[in-house]
């Protein structure tokens with residue numbers, strides 16, 4: 417799995433604080449430390465709407481279709497996902513869940529090779545990609561771009577980073593969180609993701 421930051425609001429914490437200060441006309445009190453304190457106070461009080469002024473976009477590669485299906489349930493985020501209708505995906509790998517012992521995984525790999533062979537054979541016989549893909553397992557790797565504002569990222573990280581969430585999406589949000597923390601530590605420092 418690879419998670420890469422494509423774009424992020426410049427100086428996001430200063431922007432969030434600046435917007436928040438409009439409500440109390442406290443712009444004159446702005447400073448990096450005062451801004452951090454203000455953001456902490458807003459988070460403690462659950463006033464998260466000002467976090468919507470900052471956003472971040474990531475590319476995610478090498479996750480399974482199974483994990484992508486979960487991520488794309490988040491309706492306030494925006495997505496583009498590689499299309500199996502238009503792209504020949506015979507070279508895509510299969511994500512290995514850590515629970516599989518080697519002896520079983522060898523069998524899965526054999527099944528995957530057979531599926532890819534049949535996929536290629538079907539394309540050669542004129543079956544369209546959008547139909548040939550039905551042969552492929554849900555563990556097939558995909559790539560996507562995802563964009564969300566900071567309020568929604570916090571929501572996604574809280575839900576998908578919990579021990580109740582599936583291991584692969586937990587790993588994904590752990591990586592997203594690590595990157596977001598570098599750029600906006602005050603906004604994201606209180607979140608924890610227990611890595612699978």
Ligand SMILES: Cc1cc2nc3c(=O)[nH]c(=O)nc-3n(C[C@H](O)[C@H](O)[C@H](O)COP(=O)(O)OP(=O)(O)OC[C@H]3O[C@@H](n4cnc5c(N)ncnc54)[C@H](O)[C@@H]3O)c2cc1C
Nearest residue numbers: 486489490491492493568571572575576577578580581582
């Ligand atoms: C551990 C776990 C297990 C899950 N298991 C299943 C499962 O078995 N089956 C299944 O189908 N799904 C499952 N889900 C997905 C889950 O039900 C949600 O669809 C998904 O997490 C998106 O959450 P959300 O709606 O809060 O977030 P988003 O879509 O990201 O929305 C963010 C927030 O915006 C608000 N919002 C968004 N749209 C609306 C709206 N139309 N009306 C009002 N408010 C809105 C809500 O406050 C929402 O929390 C699971 C999720 C988790 C984390």
